[in-house]
Amino acid sequence: MALSDLSSQYIEKSKRHVLLIVLISILTLLFAVYSMGTGSSSNLGFWSTLKIILGLEEGSNVQNAIIWDLRFPRILMAIVGGTALATAGALMQGALGNPLVSPLTLGVASGAALGAALAIVLDWTIIEYPPGMTIVLNAFLFSLIVVFIIIQLGNMRSISPESYILVGIAITFISGAIVSTLQYFATDAQLSALAHWSFGSLSRPTIENAILVSMILVILLPTALVWAWDLNALSMGGEEFAISTGVDPVKTRKNILILSALMTSIVIAFTGLIGFVGLAAPHMSRIFVGNDFRKLIPCSAVLGSFLMLFADTVGRTLFAPVVIPVGIMLSVIGGPFFMYLLLKKSGGKF
Numbered sequence: 001m002a003l004s005d006l007s008s009q010y011i012e013k014s015k016r017h018v019l020l021i022v023l024i025s026i027l028t029l030l031f032a033v034y035s036m037g038t039g040s041s042s043n044l045g046f047w048s049t050l051k052i053i054l055g056l057e058e059g060s061n062v063q064n065a066i067i068w069d070l071r072f073p074r075i076l077m078a079i080v081g082g083t084a085l086a087t088a089g090a091l092m093q094g095a096l097g098n099p100l101v102s103p104l105t106l107g108v109a110s111g112a113a114l115g116a117a118l119a120i121v122l123d124w125t126i127i128e129y130p131p132g133m134t135i136v137l138n139a140f141l142f143s144l145i146v147v148f149i150i151i152q153l154g155n156m157r158s159i160s161p162e163s164y165i166l167v168g169i170a171i172t173f174i175s176g177a178i179v180s181t182l183q184y185f186a187t188d189a190q191l192s193a194l195a196h197w198s199f200g201s202l203s204r205p206t207i208e209n210a211i212l213v214s215m216i217l218v219i220l221l222p223t224a225l226v227w228a229w230d231l232n233a234l235s236m237g238g239e240e241f242a243i244s245t246g247v248d249p250v251k252t253r254k255n256i257l258i259l260s261a262l263m264t265s266i267v268i269a270f271t272g273l274i275g276f277v278g279l280a281a282p283h284m285s286r287i288f289v290g291n292d293f294r295k296l297i298p299c300s301a302v303l304g305s306f307l308m309l310f311a312d313t314v315g316r317t318l319f320a321p322v323v324i325p326v327g328i329m330l331s332v333i334g335g336p337f338f339m340y341l342l343l344k345k346s347g348g349k350f
Contacts, residue, residue, distance in 0.1 A: 017289040021299050028306040032079065035313040036071045039320070074202040076210040078309040078326070081202070081267045082277050084217050086304020087224050088260035089278030090285070090297050094231035095256040096161040097238075102279035103264040106164060106257065107146045107171030109275060112268050113198060114175040115142030120193050121182040135197070136209075136269050143265035146171055150261055154254025164257060200274035200327025202312050209270050220263055221301070227256055228293040235291060276330040277304050277311075280338045307334060 037049030044052070044063060051057035052067060059067065088103040103109070115138035118124045125134045126141050146168075153159050153167060183191060205213070230252045233242040239249040268274060281304035282296065288303075289295040308326065315329035 014295070017295045017299070020288055021295070021302055024299070024302045024306060028079065028302060028309060031306065031309060031313070032075050035075055035309060036067050038313065038317055039066070039071060069207070073205055073207040073210045074312065075309065076207075076214060077202050077205045077271065078312045079305040080210070080214045080217050081271055081274065082281075082304040082306070082308025083221065083301045084263040084267050084304075085274060085278040086281035086285075086300040086307075087221060087297060088263045089304075090282040090293070090300040091224055091227070091231070091256045091260045092278075093282055094235055094293055094296075095253045095260075096164060097234065098161065098165065099283065100279075101165065102275055103260060104172075104273070104275040104278070106150060106168035106261055107175065108143045108261045108264045109268055109273050110172040110175035110179075111146040112139040112143040112265060113179055113273060115139040116197050116272075117179045117182045117194055118142075120197070121186045121190050140265055140269035143261070143269065147258060147261045147265065150257050151254070154250065154257070159250065161253065164253075196325075197272045199325035200268075200272040200330075201323075201325040202271055203323065204272075205270045213266055213270060216266055217263060220259060223259055224297050225294070227252060228297060231256070231293040232291075235293070272325075272327065274308075274327045274330065276327075276334050277307050280330075280334050281307055283338065 033050050033053065034046050036053070037044035037046060044067075048057065049067065052059040052063060085103050089101070092101045092103065092105065093099055116135050119135045119138040125138045127137045128134060149167065149171070150164070153164060179194075183194065186194065230242070230247045233245045233247045234249060234252070237244075242249050242252075264278070282300045285296050285299035285303055289299045307330065311329040311333050312326040314333060315324035315326055318324065
């Protein structure tokens with residue numbers, strides 16, 4: 001086959017991949033409008049909701065309160081949270097060369113859980129202001145301790161990708177043991193609060209929280225694309241090939257893991273433990289667009305936002321007025337679908 005034919009095929013395939021990413025983005029926005037009009041308190045319908053959002057129709061005070069005060073914060077948090085966790089998962093899997101890695105692997109989530117447990121059970125927080133944010137701040141600060149450990153590991157030139165994973169597992173076990181001990185001595189009310197936090201929910205963030213997280217992630221997310229070529233070099237031929245192309249594997253891996261850990265800690269500090277989307281979205285994206293991180297990262301981001309939004313909408317409408325936390329729904333809905341895609345891709349063989 002001529003070189004020009006290969007080039008044409010690659011261009012056509014890239015166009016299809018870009019079109020797919022755009023279509024998923026549009027689908028996510030349309031589903032967000034549907035989600036804003038759907039719930040246990042009031043079902044407005046897609047077109048009525050769209051007209052109210054665009055200002056083409058005057059909604060009642062109750063309708064505006066439901067759309068903008070109750071549903072918009074959690075929908076915005078679902079989109080930005082799913083985007084951040086899925087992007088972090090894609091970056092971590094590429095940096096460590098392990099498809100089983102997720103944003104929770106490095107111990108960031110367990111550090112956040114430890115901070116939340118200390119605040120809930122012992123009422124011990126590093127920062128006591130502002131009121132109502134102590135659990136969030138404690139979870140975030142303890143997750144930053146894990147980020148600091150990652151930075152220190154990255155300064156060791158002999159560190160290997162497996163070492164990051166093993167240290168993350170060790171941190172997870174240590175934090176889990178402390179949290180279990182706190183649960184043993186906790187009251188029923190404290191146990192209930194800690195369990196609710198660990199489920200992962202989008203009902204806690206306020207509109208101010210959602211906007212704050214969105215602003216931070218808008219700054220951090222574009223940085224992920226800067227390392228797309230470096231990740232391609234690492235995944236194509238390992239460290240020796242990456243070095244031959246001018247990529248510093250140790251520095252690249254350290255920077256990517258710090259960025260991923262920061263994005264993860266910012267989200268789970270507000271939402272609690274949500275992990276499945278960071279593992280599943282990059283895998284699904286590989287099936288759709290392949291292993292080129294220039295397309296894999298954007299596809300993971302938009303697919304992660306859709307998965308999070310879809311799971312949250314189903315969780316709050318399926319058994320309304322009972323709301324199932326999004327962390328649970330992601331595993332219930334995404335798990336079987338994820339298995340189906342993997343089996344279909346491999347022809348029934350792993």
